[in-house]
Amino acid sequence: MSERRHIRVMDSTLRDGSHAKAHQFTAEHVSRVVEALDAAGVPVIEVSHGDGLGGSSFQYGFSLEPQEKLLEAAQKAITRAKLAVLLIPGIGTAEDLEMAHQYGVSVARICTHVTEADICEQHILMAKKLGMEAIGFLMMSHMVSPEELCEQGRRMESYGADCVYVVDSAGAMTPYDMRSRISALREAIGVDIGVHAHNNLSFSVANSLVAMDEGASCIDGCTCGLGGGAGNTQTEVLVAVLDKLGVDTGIDTFKIMDIGEDIVRPIMDRPQIIDRAGLTLGYAGVYSSFLLHAYRAAEKFDVDVREILLECGRRKTVGGQEDMIIDIAWELNQRKLAGGRSTTTT
């Protein structure tokens, strides 16, 4: 008789979900969600501003509460799960990890754009020095070939990463794209592989399964899919499907469904659906967190939100470039005023 396969699910409701809440989570939200996820058996729970430690800013949106307050609430509520934070070098620093360590954070998810792994060496080193598990995140993985992805994954491994994630930040990958990348990475590195999928093209669960097929052992989800863009892999769905396939996650299927329905859904500001802007993110290959910023800019400058996002895609904007949204919306508006249509010519 074969042993049950095991997948480690990491829940990002309180981090990627922060994008969908415009970073307005309260300490009480954090307490309730963390307590419930922990009780349901979720092994790793991520709590941070959507753009990670230090993300509270004009650029990404200010958090309602200081990050220390949310981490403290999480630390108090957690019993057996591990507490994780996100860190994007260039936004947060290695010192921020020292702060997080004081709140019992034991997993550091360190993200770079998929071509820029070498900016996170000092951060992975700090995480390891603090005794944390260091997970390297390669954001916007759809933008490079599997070979280039492998090169960057190898670098992260060489710095000491315990696990490397393929991150479909734009929800732009089809299952074919995911398969080729995970299978290549599985040949290239020795450490665990993870997958973080977005639902902009409705492929999040499918992409997660394909990744598992090709050797990923860690999968991210968010309850109710609460997350950037059209949302993330919905944790409840992922857990139910894995359960149905006989894969062990340690998570109680019914309990995680209840968390979605009873705790997270009531605090959502909008339904997590694939609307035309969310779909355009996946279509154009644009970072999912741009969604709400693009809506605001579209309204302020009276242009079609899709035109803004399409132009972001044409210019190959990467994660973190929210200021480009305003710039592009302004430019589109200028052209409209000058008598053209609100489209760009390139």
Next chain:
Amino acid sequence: MADRVKAAILGSGNIGTDLMVKLLRSKTIELTMVGGIDPQSEGLRRAREAGLKTTVDGIDGLLADPNVGEIVFDATSARTHLLHAPKLEAAGKIAIDLTPAAVGPYVVPAVNMGEQLRAKNVNMVSCGAQATVPIVHAINRVAPVDYAEIVATIASLSAGPGTRQNIDEFTQTTARGLEVVGGAKRGKAIIILNPADPPIMMRDTVYVRAPGMDPELVSRSIYDMVESIQEYVPGYRLRTEPMFDGDKVTVFINVEGAGDYLPAYAGNLDIMTHAAVRVGEEIARGLLGQKTLAESEASSR
């Protein structure tokens, strides 16, 4: 009396080599040598081609030469400048630090150059700071700035190993520069690398919260400052008019490089090296007993 001050460059990477090209044109500084550690480096090869002395023994090679000069520009990395600074001080050299090490006071030419000319070690803060601190200062001089946040976006190709190993230092030093030189009560800096091909031009976004500001006064002050910066960074431009929204003003900046070493997209290198040259030449004028720009400006008021 010599008509130029001798100087050397430590560091043969992107920034050091671009600096070299600019200093070779200088009428106030005579570049003598470029010191590096990598014998294969393109920068050292170019220095040799330009007729300069070179060394692969880094600072020790530099300081072993009795004619190396009075000023040393350090374009290595924060970690190595911390090792260099005491050696340069012991050797009686004036150090112009282009790394985020910031051993000495910050200098941003359009803002505080006149105040720092007697320091033995001056720090150029960062490329992002050189582009944005003047704007924050321009706002602060007419409306006190509570909070200033800058986002520097640069082409991946223009970020060498020094920059990549110093991402944290970049954000921290730049934030402090916004406070200490820009005048903001609190500063924050973000840096983003974008690998798009063709490479993107350096851009900086400045967000400032200044309660009670007069948009017209602030705009005028910003435009005046832009003109001052363009005197030494011709490729510095505002993308749009400053955007006002209650207490908040947003300024979008593009920096197009002169193309001295890397092509025009590397405005981040260019503004750093232009600023360092500006400071170096001003220090040199002082050493030569010539009238400095700061003095000229003061007497023309």
